[in-house]
Amino acid sequence: MELPIIGDIIRLSRDPKDSLRLSRSNLEFWVNLLIISWAVAFAIWQGVGFAITVGTVFAIWAILSVSLNLVVGFTGLLSVAHIGFFGIGAYAMAILTSDAAYEQLRTEAIPTLGWPFFAALPVSVGVAGLVAVVVGIAFNRFRDDIYVLVSFGFAVIAFNVFLNWRSLTRGAFGIHEIERPAIGGWVFDGELEFLALVLVSLAVVILIAWFLMTSSFGRVLTAIREDEQATEVFGYQVTHYKLAIWVISAMMAGLAGGLFGSWTTFVDPNSFVLMESILLVSIVILGGLATIWGSLLGAMAFVLLEEGMRFLPFLPSEFVGQGRQVVLGILLVVLMLFRPQGLVGRYKL
């Protein structure tokens, strides 16, 4: 049983059940077609080997953007802090599984535990979740632009901890020789096996997000986004709901971080700078707020944008990242002018 007025609030936004449906209007259809055909053409053009690498990058970004969309799109909290949890996951993985045999090459000794990958992955998820509980309790009272500012703050603090807590993270040197996952004697050394692992994780994340958003829990989150005070009046503990989704989303980011650290076998603070976090938010907004499909599409467009730009004749290869940033920035402005819900979004910012 649900109260009638809460139902009205929820009906103001669209039913979360159609968040996986592909297209709703003409523009959305063409955007979907363009990005998917671009992806397929790219895979055919560059061959399978490169497509596997790109696919892994895509899957990691997709986990991040789906999880961030739970906070930004479904709950309406514009957070730039996500890269911090991503980094926490990656560093937890790095410290736990980094190869102890690499010890003699270390300039700064840090603890090496040499755990197996599958033991370390839950820990990196859990550590991200624990940090998120503390941070979430502190952040729960803020909203709107102040929320953006404090989430900037968490991203900056996390980056500085990665960079400056040298006895744990080796600072700017980074941590090498992070272990690849292995089941028994079968090591996921090949790119294809790793891609399968990442895609399975992505599927799990999507499933969790899907269940969350179609459940009554998700409906309360949507109601919080539409009108926080009204939801509180109906007796929902808004702060608990916000904290819960924040922690879940951070744990997903921790999972992405663990996978990322294991995939590159090397982490350093430069992967977790504030700019990356801003890019992540732009992916979520670009793809579409409050849709899972939109986040996947945004991540796909983002990765393809970078890889596609490598082949532009007039752009030197060291500026590919910058070129992507310029395109994303201009896209954000255009979207905010004409389509504040993003390409296939359900919720207008």
Place this chain on the structure above:
Amino acid sequence: MLSNFSDRRKLLAVVLITVVTAYIGWKIGQSPNQALQFAFNGLSVGAIYALLAMGFTIVYSTVWFFDLYYGAAAALGAYGVFYLRGQEVLGGQHAVNSPYVNGVFALVIAGVVAWALHAAFYRRLRSRFHPTALRVGGGMLSGAAGVYTGLVLAYPDHIHIALSPLVGVLVALAAIWALQRGCRRIWRDAEHRALLITSAGAAATVGAYCGFLIANAPGAKLYLSWALSCLLAGAVGLALYRGLYVYMRQRARSPLVMLVASLGILLAITAFIVIIFQSTPHPLPEPFGNEPWAIGEATIKGFNVFTIGMAIAGFVGLLLLLKKTRFGRMVRAIGDDEEVSKVVGINTTVIIAIVFFIGAAFAALAGLLSGHDTAIQPRLGLLLLLKGWIASVVGGIGNLYGAIVGGFVLGMIEQFGIWDLAGEWKDVISFVVLILFLSFWPLGLLPKR
């Protein structure tokens, strides 16, 4: 629930203040000279934060959304000086001068001049001249301004010669204005035309002499570059408001839309800066006053004293502008209620555009001053933006007094905080300060009434 909370908050606030005061007192007792040194550092850093926070505050308290272009303006200010004066550092190794950049800024200036001419003169002259004639005339004038900007940017080595006519004209205009005001007070009934001719002659002489002085002073190049990059960053801010934000604000449902859009602008401009200048840090040429003065056991550079002076001068200037002039009254009216000020006949678009110009120029000034203090890097924009934002929160959002107090307080806390920690933790300290302030004093030190 709220009353419980405020009691607990008050208690926590008192505890925090006591701890901080005790810590600083203990440190001063430990070594007064070092404390003085840290206080000097804090003041000079705080001056930059105060400048940022003031520009931020004047924009925020007018339009009530956070404009992240502000960070890009700080970076544009610093990199503008490097663009113009790059030949003088490292033997011109990293100096850039690209016709595309010059062209973009020429276009921006041409657009801004065209807009300014339209806003200032079109209505008054409409009845006397044919509209086409007005458009052609305005177009030619703004085109000339654009070409002039392009030329100045293309020959940064001769900036003092290229800018001398502009300086002369500006000085002459200011002199005419001052003479008119002064003379009217003294001889109220004097013959108007004779007075005008005399004062115009005097002003033209003064202007020409100033232009001549500037043209013969190569030492002024650096300071002319400062003025030019502040002007350009401000012009970009104005163009962004008039060309983009105006339309966006008509449609936006929440301030977050504007925030995200300006985030996009910040991303794009930062990326352009990296593409043009590379991401490695660059030094700026040494300004005056680089040798440290000793006061007691502590030292402070003359340039830092100048920075503090700039912050105070900027504060006084902004305060006078807001409290004493008609423009300031209009700005405050718009901040109170934009719709009503539109109804009573204030041209809100023009006023807000000018406010954006002022805000961005302040950011650029802060950016280039901090660039002279340390090296410049593309990240600087975002960091300075966040510091200015924090300083204005610490002081009290939307309050000019709060901005200057918050800037200096933040600088002091940061510097005293890294006494025992290492210097690289100062960003962490300022964000922890931010979160503490937002949790316990969300209104800041000097809340806006």
